[in-house]
Amino acid sequence: MMQVTSEEILSGKDLTLYYRTRRGIVKAVDQISFKLKQGKTLAIVGESGSGKSSLANAIYRILPKNVEKYEGEVLLDGVDIMKYDEEEYRKKVRWKKISMVFQGAMNSLNPVLSIGFQIAEPLIIHQGMQKDEALKKAAEALKTVGIHPSYINRYPHQLSGGMKQRIVIAMALVLTPHIVILDEPTSALDVITQANIMNLLKRLKKELKLSYIFITHDLALTSELADTVAVMYAGKIVETSSADVFYRNPKHPYSKGLLESVPALKQKKKINFIPGEPPDLVSPPSGCRFHPRCPYAMEICKKEEPENKEIEGGTTISCWLY
Amino acid sequence: MSYLVDVEKLRTWFEVKRGIFSKPYYIRAVDEVSLNLKRGEAIAVVGESGSGKTSLGKTLVRLYKPIGGKIIFNGKDVTNLEGKDLLWYRRQAQIIYQDPFSSLPPFFSIFRILEEPLLIHKIGNERERREMIFEALKNVKLTPVELMASKYPHMLSGGQRQRVAIARALILKPSFIVADEPVSMLDASVRIEILFLLRELQKNYGISFIYITHDLATTRYFSERIAIMYAGKVMEEALSDEIIERPIHPYTQALLRAIPEPDPENRKVIKEIPPGEPPDLVSPPSGCRFHPRCPYAMEICKKEEPQLREISQNHFVACHFAENFLKK
Numbered sequence: 001m002m003q004v005t006s007e008e009i010l011s012g013k014d015l016t017l018y019y020r021t022r023r024g025i026v027k028a029v030d031q032i033s034f035k036l037k038q039g040k041t042l043a044i045v046g047e048s049g050s051g052k053s054s055l056a057n058a059i060y061r062i063l064p065k066n067v068e069k070y071e072g073e074v075l076l077d078g079v080d081i082m083k084y085d086e087e088e089y090r091k092k093v094r095w096k097k098i099s100m101v102f103q104g105a106m107n108s109l110n111p112v113l114s115i116g117f118q119i120a121e122p123l124i125i126h127q128g129m130q131k132d133e134a135l136k137k138a139a140e141a142l143k144t145v146g147i148h149p150s151y152i153n154r155y156p157h158q159l160s161g162g163m164k165q166r167i168v169i170a171m172a173l174v175l176t177p178h179i180v181i182l183d184e185p186t187s188a189l190d191v192i193t194q195a196n197i198m199n200l201l202k203r204l205k206k207e208l209k210l211s212y213i214f215i216t217h218d219l220a221l222t223s224e225l226a227d228t229v230a231v232m233y234a235g236k237i238v239e240t241s242s243a244d245v246f247y248r249n250p251k252h253p254y255s256k257g258l259l260e261s262v263p264a265l266k267q268k269k270k271i272n273f274i275p276g277e278p279p280d281l282v283s284p285p286s287g288c289r290f291h292p293r294c295p296y297a298m299e300i301c302k303k304e305e306p307e308n309k310e311i312e313g314g315t316t317i318s319c320w321l322y
Numbered sequence: 323m324s325y326l327v328d329v330e331k332l333r334t335w336f337e338v339k340r341g342i343f344s345k346p347y348y349i350r351a352v353d354e355v356s357l358n359l360k361r362g363e364a365i366a367v368v369g370e371s372g373s374g375k376t377s378l379g380k381t382l383v384r385l386y387k388p389i390g391g392k393i394i395f396n397g398k399d400v401t402n403l404e405g406k407d408l409l410w411y412r413r414q415a416q417i418i419y420q421d422p423f424s425s426l427p428p429f430f431s432i433f434r435i436l437e438e439p440l441l442i443h444k445i446g447n448e449r450e451r452r453e454m455i456f457e458a459l460k461n462v463k464l465t466p467v468e469l470m471a472s473k474y475p476h477m478l479s480g481g482q483r484q485r486v487a488i489a490r491a492l493i494l495k496p497s498f499i500v501a502d503e504p505v506s507m508l509d510a511s512v513r514i515e516i517l518f519l520l521r522e523l524q525k526n527y528g529i530s531f532i533y534i535t536h537d538l539a540t541t542r543y544f545s546e547r548i549a550i551m552y553a554g555k556v557m558e559e560a561l562s563d564e565i566i567e568r569p570i571h572p573y574t575q576a577l578l579r580a581i582p583e584p585d586p587e588n589r590k591v592i593k594e595i596p597p598g599e600p601p602d603l604v605s606p607p608s609g610c611r612f613h614p615r616c617p618y619a620m621e622i623c624k625k626e627e628p629q630l631r632e633i634s635q636n637h638f639v640a641c642h643f644a645e646n647f648l649k650k
């Protein structure tokens with residue numbers, strides 16, 4: 001049993017999501033465990049295809065039709081919400097307790113609907129709110145993200161990329177959730193706009209006492225929000241460390257390799273790369289999934305999968321070196 | 323000094339027609355850009371999305387024809403070349419594109435993809451072409467070469483496809499290569515490896531190289547000089563270390579501040595960042611194009627356009643008040 005402490009607002013245990021495809025079964029989320037503390041940010045980092053968005057979708061229960069397996073435990077305030085049926089999940093959890101900013105959402109705003117209506121629509125449809133009240137909520141949400149409420153009548157094409165991203169964040173905040181899942185919230189934006197959005201997210205976290213799950217492939221950007229960093233590789237979390245430990249003294253060989261490949265601007269550090277490429281999730285390598293690329297791989301790594309274990313400094317790791 | 327590539331006040335504008343009767347308007351993607359490049363030198367062109375980088379790159383290799391300015395290549399004016407002369411230039415100047423998924427024709431084998439430029443330029447007989455293709459594959463470390471040559475693009479990973487694109491650019495032994503965001507679509511752990519490879523080949527063959535990117539953090543490792551573009555213009559240009567350690571232009575300074583470094587202290591601070599976003603290039607701001615966002619803007623900035631000028635040795639800046647920022 002995982003220990004539940006009062007400050008733990010969300011946690012997952014053995015969360016699993018497999019997809020069925022013509023090529024075989026894609027093990028996108030494979031028995032993942034995580035903990036999110038109240039008012040903190042848990043960052044999920046990993047390369048493209050490592051399963052980050054799938055993990056988010058598993059938590060938020062937005063699933064495609066071709067699900068092969070979906071199981072595990074997700075505790076929200078100590079209650080296992082995996083046991084909820086869809087109706088219960090929608091009424092009690094989605095938007096009210098947990099909301100999500102989807103990857104690429106700013107590019108899928110509906111071009112023919114006004115901003116205000118798009119923010120208000122889910123409130124009317126899913127929460128049964130009156131139109132007037134929903135629009136009022138929408139205007140408030142806009143103000144929260146630094147956009148003048150008069151923008152409620154505008155259309156997406158009249159807005160810049162940074163503003164669209166603010167709108168998408170406003171949508172997630174409209175029912176004052178406690179937890180917001182941010183899936184690559186700035187990846188389509190340029191650096192200065194990205195920095196402005198990160199400032200906004202920091203401010204909102206403090207003012208609204210939010211807890212974030214922050215998903216990104218960018219390790220430098222991760223450090224702008226993360227209190228804890230969880231590193232995903234091929235459908236698994238291989239290391240979870242506090243940000244201080246992760247950036248100063250990463251433990252897992254994959255974490256080390258990733259950090260070494262991040263160019264530093266202001267210091268002249270040496271950069272390096274991890275040879276090879278991430279595996280296919282239909283037939284991941286046996287044993288430790290990182291073994292074909294790992295400079296420390298031993299015989300056992302090819303055969304047996306390392307268990308998750310807690311080591312000093314509160315780090316959880318799966319690697320035979322520890 | 324003699325440059326391999328010398329670009330003067332280059333202008334690439336795109337005409338957009340709204341209707342038959344209304345007047346067309348122009349997107350000023352590249353507006354009076356001057357740059358030069360020595361033999362074997364690498365320069366990075368850094369800018370945000372839409373700042374005109376791709377348009378500049380395509381104009382430099384003459385996939386676009388500029389509406390003004392000059393491109394001098396090896397002492398020869400190539401600005402308006404056509405027909406056979408243009409074909410000659412296109413053999414000397416190659417471009418590598420951002421997207422390794424769409425830049426390779428899907429129904430060609432890798433062998434055929436690499437043979438194509440040789441056929442277009444009527445180079446070698448069958449046996450010689452075969453040797454050149456295998457040599458190129460070896461250069462970009464796609465081995466075993468016979469096996470790789472027989473594959474099709476969809477059988478390769480993103481990193482491998484970009485290696486093919488690099489091999490295709492190198493096979494004509496060009497003296498000038500433009501790489502337009504060559505790694506931005508690749509996995510983080512693969513990017514650095516491809517950049518190392520490009521740098522190695524560029525140095526080995528003494529190629530003059532323009533590395534276009536929005537990622538300032540990588541430039542220091544892969545280029546001698548950096549040019550910072552904003553809204554179709556070069557705002558600052560200097561040696562790579564100089565730009566990063568002593569940025570002068572307010573835009574460059576903001577950019578440097580905005581770029582995150584991997585440091586767990588970051589989460590505790592709010593950064594000072596100029597508001598707003600880059601202008602559209604149909605009607606860019608008057609005077610200095612950065613003035614609506616610049617914390618130091620004065621009256622003159624709205625009226626007069628600052629020219630790119632040498633502020634300290636080999637450090638060029640387009641700002642009316644560059645000297646003030648130099649002292650700090």
Ligand SMILES: Nc1ncnc2c1ncn2[C@@H]1O[C@H](COP(=O)(O)OP(=O)(O)OP(=O)(O)O)[C@@H](O)[C@H]1O
Pocket residue numbers: 019020021026028046047048049050051052053054055064066103217281
């Ligand atoms: N609906 C689906 N059906 C089948 N396979 C899927 C589906 N969605 C995702 N996958 C596969 O699952 C794996 C994980 O994908 P996911 O989108 O979760 O990765 P990610 O880490 O978010 O990547 P990115 O950084 O590119 O967003 C990939 O191999 C992907 O191709």
Ligand SMILES: Nc1ncnc2c1ncn2[C@@H]1O[C@H](COP(=O)(O)OP(=O)(O)O)[C@@H](O)[C@H]1O
Pocket residue numbers: 336349350351369370371372373374375376377378603
């Ligand atoms: N072929 C084209 N026709 C019309 N407009 C274009 C064309 N190519 C680019 N543009 C416009 O020119 C500007 C600069 O674009 P681009 O050179 O692609 O910038 P970057 O590569 O820095 O993102 C943008 O406003 C873009 O929409």
Ligand code: SF4
Pocket residue numbers: 252253254288289290291292294295296297298301306318319320321
């Ligand atoms: S378990 Fe073995 S292969 Fe995997 S990361 Fe650790 S040392 Fe490397």
Ligand code: SF4
Pocket residue numbers: 571572573610611612613616617618619620623628640641642643644
């Ligand atoms: S010219 Fe004026 S507006 Fe432009 S960067 Fe310099 S101070 Fe700022």
Ligand SMILES: [Mg+2]
Pocket residue numbers: 052053054103183
């Ligand atoms: Mg994703």
Ligand SMILES: [Mg+2]
Pocket residue numbers: 375376377502503
């Ligand atoms: Mg471009």
